[in-house]
Amino acid sequence: MTDPGPPAQAPAAGRAVRLVEAVGRSVKDRLANARQTIAFAGGMAALLGEGSRWLWRGLFVPGIKFRRQAAAAQMVRVGVRSIPIILLVQVFIGIILALQMAPTLTDYGQLERVADVVGIAVFRELGPLISAIVLSGFAGASIAAELGTMVEGEEIKALRAHALNPVQFLVVPRVLATVLMLTGLTVIADLVGTFGGFLTSVLVLDIDPRVYIDYTQAALKNRDFLTGLVKAAVFGMLISLIACREGLTVTGGAEGVGRATTQTVVKSIVALIGTDCLFTATFYVFGW
Amino acid sequence: MTGIEPTSPTVEGRNDVVISVRDLVKRFRSPAGAWVTVLDGVSFDVYRGETVVLMGGSGCGKSTLLNCLIGEYAPEGGQILFKTRDMARPADIVGMDEDQLNAIRRRFGILFQSGALFNSMTVAENIALPLLEHSDVDPSIVDIVVTLKLEQVKMLEHRDKMPAKLSGGQKKRAGLARATALDPEILFYDEPSAGLDPVTSAAIDELMMDLSKKLNVTSVVVTHEMDSAFRIADRMVMLHQGHILQIGSRTEFEMLRDTPIEDLKTSEDKLMNQFLNGHTEGPLTDAEGMSEFEKLIVAG
Numbered sequence: 001m002t003d004p005g006p007p008a009q010a011p012a013a014g015r016a017v018r019l020v021e022a023v024g025r026s027v028k029d030r031l032a033n034a035r036q037t038i039a040f041a042g043g044m045a046a047l048l049g050e051g052s053r054w055l056w057r058g059l060f061v062p063g064i065k066f067r068r069q070a071a072a073a074q075m076v077r078v079g080v081r082s083i084p085i086i087l088l089v090q091v092f093i094g095i096i097l098a099l100q101m102a103p104t105l106t107d108y109g110q111l112e113r114v115a116d117v118v119g120i121a122v123f124r125e126l127g128p129l130i131s132a133i134v135l136s137g138f139a140g141a142s143i144a145a146e147l148g149t150m151v152e153g154e155e156i157k158a159l160r161a162h163a164l165n166p167v168q169f170l171v172v173p174r175v176l177a178t179v180l181m182l183t184g185l186t187v188i189a190d191l192v193g194t195f196g197g198f199l200t201s202v203l204v205l206d207i208d209p210r211v212y213i214d215y216t217q218a219a220l221k222n223r224d225f226l227t228g229l230v231k232a233a234v235f236g237m238l239i240s241l242i243a244c245r246e247g248l249t250v251t252g253g254a255e256g257v258g259r260a261t262t263q264t265v266v267k268s269i270v271a272l273i274g275t276d277c278l279f280t281a282t283f284y285v286f287g288w
Numbered sequence: 289m290t291g292i293e294p295t296s297p298t299v300e301g302r303n304d305v306v307i308s309v310r311d312l313v314k315r316f317r318s319p320a321g322a323w324v325t326v327l328d329g330v331s332f333d334v335y336r337g338e339t340v341v342l343m344g345g346s347g348c349g350k351s352t353l354l355n356c357l358i359g360e361y362a363p364e365g366g367q368i369l370f371k372t373r374d375m376a377r378p379a380d381i382v383g384m385d386e387d388q389l390n391a392i393r394r395r396f397g398i399l400f401q402s403g404a405l406f407n408s409m410t411v412a413e414n415i416a417l418p419l420l421e422h423s424d425v426d427p428s429i430v431d432i433v434v435t436l437k438l439e440q441v442k443m444l445e446h447r448d449k450m451p452a453k454l455s456g457g458q459k460k461r462a463g464l465a466r467a468t469a470l471d472p473e474i475l476f477y478d479e480p481s482a483g484l485d486p487v488t489s490a491a492i493d494e495l496m497m498d499l500s501k502k503l504n505v506t507s508v509v510v511t512h513e514m515d516s517a518f519r520i521a522d523r524m525v526m527l528h529q530g531h532i533l534q535i536g537s538r539t540e541f542e543m544l545r546d547t548p549i550e551d552l553k554t555s556e557d558k559l560m561n562q563f564l565n566g567h568t569e570g571p572l573t574d575a576e577g578m579s580e581f582e583k584l585i586v587a588g
Contacts, residue, residue, distance in 0.1 A: 065421070150407075158404035161358050162418050162466075163390035 040267075043245050047167070051175055051241075054168040070173040078139040078174070079181025083188065085138060086131050090189040093126050094118055094196020102205050112207055115215035118197030123224040127190040128182075129276055132235035135182055136268035140243040143174055144264040147247025148257035156248065166248065175240040182236030183229055190228065223288055231279050238275060239268045305371060306474060306506045307334040307357065308378065312366035314352050326352045327363070328530040339500055339507040341517045344527035345563065345572065353527065354478055354510045358398055359389045370395070372473045394422055396474035397467030401482050403459030405451035411462045412438070412447040418469045437465040440502075441495060457488035461495065468499060475499070477509040481516040493519045514564060518542065526560055528572075534560055 058066030101117045147170060150156050156166050194216060201207040246260040246267070282288075314327040326349045334340050342350045355361040357368060359381050371378040372395045381392055405414045415434045419425060425433075438444045441461040451459060460480060467475060480496065481489040493516050500507055511517050517524065524541045526534040533556055534544075544557060545564035552558050555571055562570030 153407065154400045154402055154404035155406055157360060158398070158400055158406070160360065161393060161398045161400075162421070163393040164417075164421055165386070165390075 040245075043249070044241050047171065047241055047245050048237075050167045051171050054165065054172050055176065058168065058172065064168075067169065067173050070169075071176050074173045074177030075181050077142075078135070078177045079185060082135055082138045082181075082185065086134055086185050086189055087192050089130055089134055090122070090127070090193040091196040091199075093130055094122060094193040094198070095200045097121055097126070097193075098197040098200035098205065111205060112211050112215050114197065114201050114205065114207065115212045116219035118201075119194055119216045119220045120224055122193035122197070123190050123220060123228050125228075125276070125280070127193055128186045128228045128232040128235055129272065131185045131189045132182060132232065132239060132272050133269060135178070135185070135236070136239045136243075136272065137265050139178060140239045140264045140268050141261040143178075143240065143243035144247040144260045145257055147244060148250035148260045151248060151250045152253055152257065171240075171244045171248075174244060175237060178240035179233050179236035182239070183232045186228055186232035190225070227279070227283055227288055231276065234275060234279075235272055238271045242267050242271060304336040305333045305369075306336050307508065308367070308369040308371075309333075309353075309357070310367040310369070312353070312356060312368065313364045314349070314356055314361060315364050316352075326530050327356070330366070330527070330530070330532055332525055332532060332535055334506055334508055336506055337500075337504055338522040339497075339509060339520050341509045341511060341521040341524045342527060343510075343512055343514075343517055343524065343563075344533075345512070348527045349530045350510045350512075350527050351478065354476060354508070357508065358396070358476055359384070359393060370474075394470060395472055396476060397470065397472040398476045399460065399463045399467045399478065399480055401479040403451070403454075403456075403463035405454075405459055405462055405466070407451050410448050410450055411443065411454070411465075414451070414462060415466045415469050418466065422470060433469065437469055438462075440468070440499065441465045456483050457492065460484070460492055464492075464495065464499070468503065468505075471503065473505060475505045475507045477507065477511070479511055479513075480509065481511060481513040486515075489513065489516055490519070496520055514545075514566065526563070528559065 055066075057064045097118045098114050101114050102111060105111050105113050105117070147156075150170075156170075159166050159169055198209070198212055198216075201212050202209050243264045246264045250256045250260045252259070310331050312327050312330040313325065315323045315325050318324050330349075330353060332340075342353060344350045352361060356363050363382055366382065367380045368382055369378040369380050370392055374395075379388075379392060381389055384392070405411070406417070409417065412431075412434050415437050416430050419430045419433055420427070434447070435444065438447055441464050443458065443461045443465060446454060446458060446462070451462070454462065475496075477496065480492050484492065496507065496509075497520055499505065507520075509517070509520060518538060518541070521538045521541075523535065523537055525532055526541075534541075536544075541560075541564065544552075544560045547557075547561065549558055549561045549567075549570070552561055559571045561567075562572045
């Protein structure tokens with residue numbers, strides 16, 4: 001006969017140890033995640049601070065060159081080349097909105113109000129947000145991949161060795177171009193999205209074109225347009241800063257570059273939607 | 289800042305020191321979180337006009353040392369003093385702010401292992417960049433300087449090509465032309481022969497020696513290509529486990545290489561002999577002969 005005491009106690013003690021280990025591991029993982037998040041936010045803030053300093057110095061301090069040509073080249077790359085895809089996506093958004101809202105508004109006998117819904121949704125939210133999401137995949141990933149490849153090819157090191165600051169030389173033109181071009185693209189997106197809703201309403205929902213235009217004009221205020229543009233500028237800054245930071249901190253060769261591009265898109269989308277939520281809550285509270 | 293004293297163990301009584309490294313310490317965090325000392329009290333001098341080759345096995349700290357010299361890594365301790373002709377006093381770059389460091393960086397040129405040409409620019413634009421950024425010369429003068437620099441490295445016909453269209457040797461030549469764009473007094477070379485066939489490697493070595501003579505520059509070369517090192521060096525510095533194992537003239541190193549290992553008395557000399565001859569067995573490849581950093585590299 002075996003003693004029943006010790007075997008019963010041993011599994012209990014083992015379970016307790018495993019439980020403590022599991023809790024410890026979980027706490028350690030969460031602390032590591034928190035540390036990474038804080039480090040990322042700190043890195044972004046530092047990049048923003050250094051970028052702002054170089055922009056200021058470039059514009060106002062004699063002897064320090066502001067890289068106009070580089071900024072213009074980035075504007076073409078970030079903005080002009082993404083116009084076709086923004087046009088396509090925003091037309092679809094206008095069509096989807098009109099078709100989704102039509103049945104509900106018909107129930108209330110307010111089909112013409114499709115114009116209000118499409119106009120406000122596109123100008124305040126979907127114009128800047130969808131354009132920013134498209135740009136995070138189109139330009140953000142490309143910036144991260146480009147800078148990451150430059151890090152791996154020792155080009156960033158070469159810049160520093162030639163007494164050239166990578167933030168001044170690479171980050172400022174990209175951030176400036178993305179902010180300006182996303183703001184401009186949002187204006188186009190607003191117009192095209194509204195046009196998509198207009199086309200659907202006229203051709204599919206049989207709303208009189210004049211009525212649609214009148215309702216849109218009556219529904220939209222200047223602040224709807226301006227809040228959208230403010231969002232677009234902030235979104236542009238977020239996408240470009242995330243892309244630049246991810247690109248400049250690449251390690252691990254081609255795999256690292258691939259990781260940076262994926263991280264740029266994922267982090268950009270999370271940051272864009274989170275920031276949009278903050279904006280919307282703020283505008284709601286202040287009645288803007 | 290302190291004055292530079294000619295304290296090299298091999299060259300005494302000289303006051304034409306251009307770079308003086310004193311008690312340099314550099315540490316890194318390992319993936320496990322522990323601190324690993326890669327450079328531990330490294331001291332040596334580089335004299336005007338000479339070519340010094342830094343060598344040692346993988347992970348010995350030679351690339352880290354080069355990165356400290358060019359201001360890429362901030363050391364944890366020690367001094368790196370530069371004294372070029374236009375400087376009234378030596379300047380210690382350790383702890384310098386970026387603007388001060390950039391003022392020193394404009395006095396030296398660097399040839400990186402991969403050439404590190406800016407891929408979005410043509411060869412000519414790569415060479416023109418330092419001139420356009422750091423001088424107020426007219427673009428037509430910049431164009432003339434670019435042509436001269438490209439002629440020096442025999443790359444004139446490739447001036448409008450993008451770096452992606454160049455071979456490894458051509459990239460290094462173009463990188464060398466860019467490194468000399470501002471007529472630096474000091475040139476750093478990071479593995480100039482790495483990845484090149486023997487003929488191209490010898491051609492790059494000849495080019496380096498030719499430029500040293502013509503431009504009267506001081507050169508610091510990091511390499512572990514022994515043929516190249518013995519071709520170009522005036523003096524050689526052997527690093528091992530983060531320390532300097534030996535500093536000597538090329539002739540002294542040739543003697544160490546050519547002496548049978550059993551005739552050498554000290555363990556340092558035997559270790560040097562193994563490295564210089566590329567033998568797979570000997571004190572260098574014993575576990576005790578490897579630094580913590582080297583062991584990490586071997587362990588992947």
